[in-house]
Amino acid sequence: xxxxxxxxxxxxxxxxxxxxxxTEFGDALRSFVADMEAVMRSGPAAVGIAAPQVGCLRRVVIxxxxxxxxxxxxxxxxxxxxxxxxxxSVKEREGCLSVPDMTGNVVRAQNIAIECVDEYGRPQxxxxxxxxxxxxxxxxxxxxxxxxxxxxxxxxxxxxxxSPEAK
Amino acid sequence: xxxxHMLTLVGRDRPGIVAKVSQVLYExxxxxxxxxxxxxxxxFTIMLMVGMNGDSAELAGSLKGLADExxxxxxxxxxxxxxxxxxxxxxxxxxxxxxxxxxxxxxxRCLAACGFNILNLESAVAGSAERPLYVLxxxxxxxxxxxxxxxxxxxxxLSDLDVSVHPMETMIA
Numbered sequence: 131x132x133x134x135x136x137x138x139x140x141x142x143x144x145x146x147x148x149x150x151x152x153t154e155f156g157d158a159l160r161s162f163v164a165d166m167e168a169v170m171r172s173g174p175a176a177v178g179i180a181a182p183q184v185g186c187l188r189r190v191v192i193x194x195x196x197x198x199x200x201x202x203x204x205x206x207x208x209x210x211x212x213x214x215x216x217x218x219s220v221k222e223r224e225g226c227l228s229v230p231d232m233t234g235n236v237v238r239a240q241n242i243a244i245e246c247v248d249e250y251g252r253p254q255x256x257x258x259x260x261x262x263x264x265x266x267x268x269x270x271x272x273x274x275x276x277x278x279x280x281x282x283x284x285x286x287x288x289x290x291x292x293s294p295e296a297k
Numbered sequence: 298x299x300x301x302h303m304l305t306l307v308g309r310d311r312p313g314i315v316a317k318v319s320q321v322l323y324e325x326x327x328x329x330x331x332x333x334x335x336x337x338x339x340x341f342t343i344m345l346m347v348g349m350n351g352d353s354a355e356l357a358g359s360l361k362g363l364a365d366e367x368x369x370x371x372x373x374x375x376x377x378x379x380x381x382x383x384x385x386x387x388x389x390x391x392x393x394x395x396x397x398x399x400x401x402x403x404x405x406r407c408l409a410a411c412g413f414n415i416l417n418l419e420s421a422v423a424g425s426a427e428r429p430l431y432v433l434x435x436x437x438x439x440x441x442x443x444x445x446x447x448x449x450x451x452x453x454x455l456s457d458l459d460v461s462v463h464p465m466e467t468m469i470a
Contacts, residue, residue: 178470193470223385225469231381233467261468268470 134165134184137173137227145228146275149187151210155251159190163207163249167192176227178265180272183228190249191269195262202262208254211246211270213239220260224268224278234282238267299350301330301378304360306343308369314341318371321363322347325356330378346378385467386416386436388443392450393432394458396422400431407453411446413439436465 138144152159162181170179170192177197181190189210195202218240225233241259244266248254258266268278306318315334322329330346349356357373364371392404401420408415417436424430439446447462 174469176469198466223465223467225467227469231383233383233385261466264468265470268468 132162132186134162134169134181134186137169137179137183138185140226140229140277140279142228144185144187145182145272145277147182147187148275149182149189149273152188152190152247155209155247155249159209160249162186163190163192166190170227173227177261178269179227180269182272182275189273191266191273193262193265193269195265198261200260200262203256203258206256207249208244208246208266208269209249209251211244211266211273213242213267213270214245214255215243217241220264221283222264224264226268226278228272229277229279232279234278236268236278236281237283238264242266300348300353301376302347302349302353302373303376303378304343304345304347305372305374306345306364306369307340308364308367310336310339310341311367314367314369315343317363317367318343318345318360321359322356325349325359326351327356330380346376347373348378384414384416384438386438386465388413388437388439388446389463389465390435390437390446390450391432391461392435392455392458393430396424396429396431397457400455400458401433403454404433404435404450407450407455408435408437408439408446411439411441411449413437413441413446 166179166181166184169184170176177195178191178193181188191208191211192205193208194205196204216239219237220240221235221237223233224236240263242263243255243257245255271277308314319329326349328348330348332343332345334343353373360371360373390408392400405415415435415437420431420433422429422431443462443464447460450460450462
C-alpha cells in the first residue's frame with residue numbers, strides 16, 4: 131500500500147481507474163486506512179473517502195454518516211465492497227473532495243444491501259438507506275473510476291419528467 | 298483576466314447558435330465563465346459570463362454581425378464576476394397545479410418575507426390549452442425550516458396548489 135497523504139483532484143487520471151481487490155490484510159492495510167481517515171477528517175466536513183482519492187488503486191473506502199440525522203452504522207471501513215441489492219431512487223445534491231467547489235444533483239438508490247470484508251478480512255454485511263446509502267454509492271463509484279460528475283442530472287429536466295403511466 | 302462582462306442572448310432556436318457565439322468569443326480572446334443556456338418557449342437563451350482583456354467595443358461589433366446573421370438579440374454589459382462563488386441551497390420549494398395568474402408573485406413575495414434568498418428558479422407550463430398546468434421549482438437559502446416555509450406558503454393564498462418544501466443537504470465525500 132502507498133502512503134495516504136493528500137486528496138487527488140480531478141482530472142488526475144488515477145481517479146479514472148478501476149481499482150483492484152485487496153488481497154493482503156496485514157498491518158500495512160490498517161496503517162493505510164488510518165492515514166486515509168486522517169486525510170478525510172483534515173478537510174471539509176466529508177462523510178467518506180475512497181482509496182483512489184489518495185492515489186491507492188485498491189478497493190477500500192471509509193464512510194461515516196454519524197454526524198447526520200437518521201439511522202446509520204457510524205464509522206465503517208469497507209474493503210472489497212459490493213452492492214448485492216438495491217431499491218428505490220432519490221435525487222439529492224452531492225459534492226466530492228476530489229472535485230472541489232462543484233456540486234450537482236445525483237440520483238441514487240434509496241436502499242442498498244452491501245457485502246464486504248473489514249480491515250482484518252472478516253466478512254461483513256450491511257443494510258443502509260437514504261444518506262448513508264448515498265455516501266456508500268458515491269464511494270463505490272470511486273472504486274470503478276466514476277465521479278459524481280458522471281451522474282449529474284439536470285434540474286430542469288425534472289420539471290418535464292413524464293410519469294411512467296403518462297401516454 | 299482584465300474584466301468580466303455578462304453576455305445575454307435571445308432568439309428563435311436553431312442549430313449552431315452556441316457554436317457560432319462561442320467561436321466569435323474564442324477568436325476574440327475571451328475566457329468563458331459560468332453559463333446558463335436554455336430553450337424557453339421556442340426561443341434559445343444564453344446568459345454567459347465572459348472575461349476579456351481586449352476592447353469590449355470591438356467584441357460587441359463582432360457579436361452584432363452574428364446577431365444580424367442569425368436573427369438574435371445580443372447584449373454585452375460590464376459585470377462583476379468571480380470564480381468560486383457557489384452558495385449551496387438548503388431548501389427546495391415545488392409549487393404546482395392548475396395554472397392561474399399570480400402564482401410566482403405570491404410565492405416569491407412570501408418567500409422574501411421568510412428571508413429566502415432564491416438561487417435557482419425554474420418553471421414549466423404543461424397540460425393542455427384547455428387545462429394548463431404550472432410547476433415552479435425554487436432552490437435557495439433560508440433561515441427558516443422547511444415545515445415553517447411550507448406553512449407560510451399555504452397560508453399566503455397558495456392553498457389551491459400543491460406546495461412541497463424540503464431541506465436540501467449537500468453530501469461531500
